[in-house]
Amino acid sequence: MSQRLESATNIWITGAGTGIGEAVTRALARGGHRLILTGRRSKPLEALCELAPERMVTAPGDTTSKKDLEQIASVLENQGDLHMAILNAGTCQYLDVTEYDSHVIEQNIHTNVIGTARCVDIALPALRRTRAKGLPATLVIVSSSAWWFPFGRAEGYGASKAALTYFAHSLRADLAPEGIDVVVVSPGFVKTPLTDRNDFPMPFLVSAEDAAERIVSGLAKGKNDIDFPKRFTWTLKLLSNLPQGLIDRIAANMARKGT
Numbered sequence: 001m002s003q004r005l006e007s008a009t010n011i012w013i014t015g016a017g018t019g020i021g022e023a024v025t026r027a028l029a030r031g032g033h034r035l036i037l038t039g040r041r042s043k044p045l046e047a048l049c050e051l052a053p054e055r056m057v058t059a060p061g062d063t064t065s066k067k068d069l070e071q072i073a074s075v076l077e078n079q080g081d082l083h084m085a086i087l088n089a090g091t092c093q094y095l096d097v098t099e100y101d102s103h104v105i106e107q108n109i110h111t112n113v114i115g116t117a118r119c120v121d122i123a124l125p126a127l128r129r130t131r132a133k134g135l136p137a138t139l140v141i142v143s144s145s146a147w148w149f150p151f152g153r154a155e156g157y158g159a160s161k162a163a164l165t166y167f168a169h170s171l172r173a174d175l176a177p178e179g180i181d182v183v184v185v186s187p188g189f190v191k192t193p194l195t196d197r198n199d200f201p202m203p204f205l206v207s208a209e210d211a212a213e214r215i216v217s218g219l220a221k222g223k224n225d226i227d228f229p230k231r232f233t234w235t236l237k238l239l240s241n242l243p244q245g246l247i248d249r250i251a252a253n254m255a256r257k258g259t
């Protein structure tokens with residue numbers, strides 16, 4: 001068993017107000033951890049803090065804004081040693097290829113890649129200070145398994161999550177000598193406000209609570225890559241190993257049917 005969530009831990013979580021972030025926040029609050037919650041809307045964060053007001057604080061802000069992150073950094077500093085940062089804030093904008101617009105690509109990349117990278121600007125120095133005291137320090141990046149297969153309309157979202165996963169794995173290599181873990185979370189479909197907008201079938205959809213349970217137990221077990229549900233991620237892994245010509249035919253067929 002890993003030391004990661006063994007004792008009460010100071011954790012910063014972004015995108016905490018809804019969906020996966022909210023469910024992870026609830027699960028960690030039940031576990032007795034001290035939590036710093038970020039999102040652009042304050043209200044959902046304040047409501048969550050009522051779960052354990054003595055152990056939870058809000059640090060609202062836009063994760064793409066350097067100015068907001070400066071303010072969040074001072075909240076993190078006031079809370080003492082930071083043991084874990086869960087960078088979960090994200091968006092999913094689909095492209096309509098009949099009205100191709102690179103703005104859609106930009107929006108996905110800006111929030112999912114640039115926003116997360118900017119969060120690392122403030123998380124990494126804090127995690128380094130904790131690690132220097134010989135304590136465990138973990139950076140968790142919530143990516144997606146969606147980019148493992150070229151789904152139609154997902155040009156922007158898939159590209160952003162592919163970039164984010166590469167960013168995380170590369171960071172893992174560079175931070176290994178310092179003993180700072182970098183964990184990549186790659187969910188399949190999870191029922192949240194983000195996916196409630198989807199107008200296509202979502203195979204093996206799991207609840208946000210189920211997703212949170214898998215994320216928190218994976219972290220506690222010391223896993224560095226957490227993907228779920230396995231029936232979905234194994235299928236994608238299998239498909240991604242097919243010859244490219246076959247992948248292209250399956251992907252085009254799925255895109256035509258809108259699945």
Ligand SMILES: NC(=O)c1ccc[n+]([C@@H]2O[C@H](COP(=O)([O-])OP(=O)(O)OC[C@H]3O[C@@H](n4cnc5c(N)ncnc54)[C@H](OP(=O)(O)O)[C@@H]3O)[C@@H](O)[C@H]2O)c1
Nearest residue numbers: 015018019020039040041062063089090144189190192194
């Ligand atoms: N649901 C799925 O099937 C699924 C699958 C794979 C991966 N994921 C990933 O899981 C993460 C959480 O998604 P979710 O499904 O739980 O969706 P969600 O309910 O929409 O949660 C996203 C959260 O991120 C926050 N957020 C978005 N942009 C932000 C910004 N610029 N600054 C600060 N906070 C921001 C939102 O709060 P505010 O609007 O208040 O800022 C919201 O609470 C995302 O990274 C998503 O890509 C989801």
